[in-house]
Amino acid sequence: ETGVTQSPTHLIKTRGQQVTLRCSSQSGHNTVSWYQQALGQGPQFIFQYYREEENGRGNFPPRFSGLQFPNYSSELNVNALELDDSALYLCASTFLSGSVNEQFFGPGTRLTVL
């Protein structure tokens, strides 16, 4: 148990719709990162939030956006869904410090876009 939870577990949407995925970080962790994991691949970094501000973004378009709240929860929003957005979405929380940044993952949300 990592203490990181995600909801929902599974979600089915159609192309063009919008989706919001939620994550609850470990208590005390000031940083949350979101990753997209396509079938048979390693996770790919989407973006990171530190103290409620975006702190870095991977190679994902602006229709992927996020929010982080003071109560250790966060959201990933995806607009104008495309078929290729079908994947497992993982959040990972950590306490960002100078030298150690061990990230603890939630169980993920499986998104299917039809």
Next chain:
Amino acid sequence: GQQLNQSPQSMFIQEGEDVSMNCTSSSIFNTWLWYKQDPGEGPVLLIALYKAGELTSNGRLTAQFGITRKDSFLNISASIPSDVGIYFCAGQLVGSGNTGKLIFGQGTTLQVKP
């Protein structure tokens, strides 16, 4: 997106055998991590390595941070059926303005025959 080169892609071994997998990168990292992912779950941290040349053990698992800082390996000794899963390496840059985002390998799928 950027990924590390992880090999082998899959392994099918007999219970009791030792297992070795490795990861290489064209980029330098200052942290290497090894994760295990079971079906329907998020990755779980197994071992974290923070210094070039470091050799660290966690039970039957041993991992090393390569001297060049561009590679790492993971060994599992005396494999058991519950070792089944997908193993991921991840490189990370921490400190000095880095986000600490994880760059993952493609994964090694391990199957253990009782």
